Amino acid sequence: MAEGVLFDFVGNIVASLASQAIQEIGLASNVGKDVEKLKNKLSAIKVVLLDAEEQQANNDAVKDWLRRLKGAVYDADDVVDEFETEALRRQVEIHGSKRKMVKNFFSRSNPLAFHVKMGHRIQDITERLDGFASDMSGFHFRERLHDTRPFAMIKREQTHSFIRESTVIGRDQDKKNIVELLLKGPPDFNLGGGDGVHHHHHPADQNVGIIPIVGIGGLGKTTLAQLVYNDQSVAEHFRPRMWVCVSDEFDVKLLTQKIIRCANSSDIDCSNKEMEQLQAILRKAVDGRRYLLVLDDVWNDKVEKWNKLKELLMGGCVGSKILVTTRSKKVAKIMGTVGIEAYHLEGLNEEECWELFKQRAFEQGHEPDPKLVEIGKEIVKKCKGVPLAAKSLGSLMRFKTQESEWLYVKNNEIWRIEGDDDNDDDGDGIVRVLRLSYDHLPSKLKAVLCLLRNISQGS
Numbered sequence: 001m002a003e004g005v006l007f008d009f010v011g012n013i014v015a016s017l018a019s020q021a022i023q024e025i026g027l028a029s030n031v032g033k034d035v036e037k038l039k040n041k042l043s044a045i046k047v048v049l050l051d052a053e054e055q056q057a058n059n060d061a062v063k064d065w066l067r068r069l070k071g072a073v074y075d076a077d078d079v080v081d082e083f084e085t086e087a088l089r090r091q092v093e094i095h096g097s098k099r100k101m102v103k104n105f106f107s108r109s110n111p112l113a114f115h116v117k118m119g120h121r122i123q124d125i126t127e128r129l130d131g132f133a134s135d136m137s138g139f140h141f142r143e144r145l146h147d148t149r150p151f152a153m154i155k156r157e158q159t160h161s162f163i164r165e166s167t168v169i170g171r172d173q174d175k176k177n178i179v180e181l182l183l184k185g186p187p188d189f190n191l192g193g194g195d196g197v198h199h200h201h202h203p204a205d206q207n208v209g210i211i212p213i214v215g216i217g218g219l220g221k222t223t224l225a226q227l228v229y230n231d232q233s234v235a236e237h238f239r240p241r242m243w244v245c246v247s248d249e250f251d252v253k254l255l256t257q258k259i260i261r262c263a264n265s266s267d268i269d270c271s272n273k274e275m276e277q278l279q280a281i282l283r284k285a286v287d288g289r290r291y292l293l294v295l296d297d298v299w300n301d302k303v304e305k306w307n308k309l310k311e312l313l314m315g316g317c318v319g320s321k322i323l324v325t326t327r328s329k330k331v332a333k334i335m336g337t338v339g340i341e342a343y344h345l346e347g348l349n350e351e352e353c354w355e356l357f358k359q360r361a362f363e364q365g366h367e368p369d370p371k372l373v374e375i376g377k378e379i380v381k382k383c384k385g386v387p388l389a390a391k392s393l394g395s396l397m398r399f400k401t402q403e404s405e406w407l408y409v410k411n412n413e414i415w416r417i418e419g420d421d422d423n424d425d426d427g428d429g430i431v432r433v434l435r436l437s438y439d440h441l442p443s444k445l446k447a448v449l450c451l452l453r454n455i456s457q458g459s
């Protein structure tokens with residue numbers, strides 16, 4: 001596992017164990033205390049995992065410890081899975097009317113047997129974790145909780161600049177607009193030639209234009225940035241082009257290292273360099289060049305941190321651009337250049353969304369059932385143009401052939417949650433959930449529906 005993966009994985013389990021659905025089930029089946037213990041054990045171990053995952057490269061004992069720990073963690077994950085299934089089963093029984101619709105999904109189980117079985121399993125895992133916890137003290141791990149992002153429990157994949165353009169639906173106009181913004185110089189400048197070297201003197205800050213793309217989660221900001229980055233006119237216009245996935249904590253040193261790595265095709269090893277050396281290398285890499293830097297998925301709203309990094313980047317020559325993607329209008333405001341408006345990305349239109357949904361929901365080359373198509377189109381309407389929603393729901397419905405299953409999703413309470421993206425800066429209501437379900441595909445429908453239920457109860 002790559003660094004941080006187990007940390008995130010355990011974080012997800014802890015979050016699930018703390019969720020309302022599992023808490024309720026825990027109480028109802030008398031294993032509440034056991035669940036609590038398990039959760040606390042996992043939390044205690046989690047704080048050293050970042051350090052442990054880092055250390056395993058040079059320490060075989062740690063590596064072995066992690067490998068064994070993983071077994072217990074996977075078992076804990078299975079427990080969560082069963083709880084979620086059970087929670088859903090009970091929910092379905094409470095809403096008797098819905099029961100008919102979903103009874104195909106799950107076989108019934110016996111509540112008493114459930115309690116006994118789960119009690120034993122949880123105790124067994126907790127005991128094993130006890131063992132790992134006592135080993136821990138021998139390793140002298142440092143405790144770290146560094147993931148400071150609002151939804152730290154959600155594992156974000158690192159993004160990269162590559163995209164297969166043929167997989168993208170729509171976005172022609174958006175791409176055109178952004179490309180135009182990128183190729184445009186400052187208002188009073190005529191860029192001319194393509195040698196990439198300009199020695200005009202312009203007030204600092206003004207040479208490098210910063211363009212934020214803003215929109216809720218899953219809307220396609222990263223995808224659009226990838227399209228633009230790979231556009232031929234953009235590729236020819238800028239040198240160097242650099243793609244940095246920010247996502248996690250806005251750590252100036254780390255980002256400086258990442259940018260340097262992108263800028264220099266020759267490998268400079270910056271892992272053991274101090275900030276003083278790094279800043280010099282970075283400035284050398286960008287100064288006097290017409291560069292393009294993409295900072296993908298920025299969450300940081302601390303002005304000082306941004307200013308520190310920005311200072312190192314402002315030596316680029318006229319026409320250099322920094323393209324930022326973020327969910328937050330506040331972040332966009334802090335980072336954006338005065339006089340350049342943030343680009344507020346809109347959703348796809350209904351047809352485009354349908355296309356995305358259809359590709360995933362139905363088998364290629366088979367004529368889909370017209371009834372399912374009709375319900376599917378209703379489902380797609382509710383995606384409000386968010387490609388992630390269309391994609392995830394399409395995947396969710398794949399191989400579901402019962403009309404009742406489709407109706408169940410269409411009529412699910414999830415749709416009553418409005419993502420109020422005006423007030424809530426990270427506001428992505430259902431999308432947050434969908435992202436989870438999508439990233440964890442092919443996880444089963446049950447887990448998704450459970451999550452939906454939690455959210456719709458406002459927990």
Ligand SMILES: Nc1ncnc2c1ncn2[C@@H]1O[C@H](COP(=O)(O)OP(=O)(O)OP(=O)(O)O)[C@@H](O)[C@H]1O
Nearest residue numbers: 167168169171216217218219220221222223387388
């Ligand atoms: N126009 C599109 N055509 C096809 N798929 C798309 C399109 N736009 C986005 N997607 C897909 O939807 C998902 C979400 O897109 P993307 O990651 O670009 O969103 P985002 O706005 O960057 O989200 P986040 O705020 O979570 O970073 C991805 O799986 C992406 O491949």
Ligand SMILES: [Mg+2]
Nearest residue numbers: 221222297325
């Ligand atoms: Mg993104």
